[in-house]
Amino acid sequence: LENFTLVSENFxxxxxxxxxxxxxxLGKNLTLSGMYASLDAEIVGGQFAGNVAPRSPDYxxxxxxxxxxxxxxxxxxxxDASVSYSDNWYMExxxxxxxxxxxxxxxxxxxxxxxxxGNWEVTLxxxxxxxxxxxxxxxxxxxxxxxxxxSYAPPRRYxxxxxxxx
Numbered sequence: 001l002e003n004f005t006l007v008s009e010n011f012x013x014x015x016x017x018x019x020x021x022x023x024x025x026l027g028k029n030l031t032l033s034g035m036y037a038s039l040d041a042e043i044v045g046g047q048f049a050g051n052v053a054p055r056s057p058d059y060x061x062x063x064x065x066x067x068x069x070x071x072x073x074x075x076x077x078x079x080d081a082s083v084s085y086s087d088n089w090y091m092e093x094x095x096x097x098x099x100x101x102x103x104x105x106x107x108x109x110x111x112x113x114x115x116x117x118g119n120w121e122v123t124l125x126x127x128x129x130x131x132x133x134x135x136x137x138x139x140x141x142x143x144x145x146x147x148x149x150x151s152y153a154p155p156r157r158y159x160x161x162x163x164x165x166x
Contacts (some may be wrong), residue, residue, distance in 0.1 A: 001060045011093065013053045015041035029070075048093040057087040057103075074116030075152040081109040090150060091138055104134035107154075119165040124158075131156035 017039035024032045037060045041053035064082035071077060084106050091099040110125035138150035 009046050009093075011046040011048060012044045013041055014044050015039060015056070017041075018108065029068050031066045032063070033066070034061065036061045043093055048095070051093055051095040052090055054090055054092050054099075057089040060084070060086045066094070071116075076112075076114040078112040078114070079110075081107070082114075083107050091150075101150070103133050104132055104153075106132055106134075107128070121163050123161040123163075125161065126156070126158040128154060128156045 017037065017052065019037045021035045022033060026032055030158075039056050039058060041056040043049055043051045043053055062082060062084035064080060067079045069077045086104055088103045089101050090096075091101060107129045108125075109129060110123055110129045112121055112123040114121040132153075133155070134153050135150040136153040138148050
């Protein structure tokens with residue numbers, strides 16, 4: 001590389017925000033839970049003063065629904081479904097377009113059977129059920145080389161987990 005200068009700088013941030021969590025019993029075996037987080041984070045001082053702090057989405061939220069049912073033999077069935085959302089954010093202090101991460105929503109679900117004695121269980125699960133393609137991080141240096149390598153979050157996936165107590 002010719003005429004290459006690496007700029008590295010520590011900087012301060014000012015931030016304010018709020019986080020709220022809740023859980024509500026909607027019935028004997030049905031619960032609704034969730035969270036909301038809002039963040040206003042800004043870089044203070046240095047060459048990136050006034051930019052949004054890295055990895056600081058303005059807001060995030062998630063909502064989950066859980067239903068559990070006792071079966072006649074003492075076994076349990078649990079059903080879970082959730083959706084989570086993250087607002088867009090920048091990976092680096094430069095706030096250049098190359099470090100911009102789009103907002104995204106993800107839906108997950110599972111069903112678990114637990115034996116009457118509790119000594120084994122089987123869980124069917126699915127994650128990112130909408131098969132949303134989104135970035136969840138990366139590395140790079142937008143300010144100096146103008147390039148960032150972004151990493152994709154896993155695509156839709158599903159599986160079965162089996163647990164035994166010996």
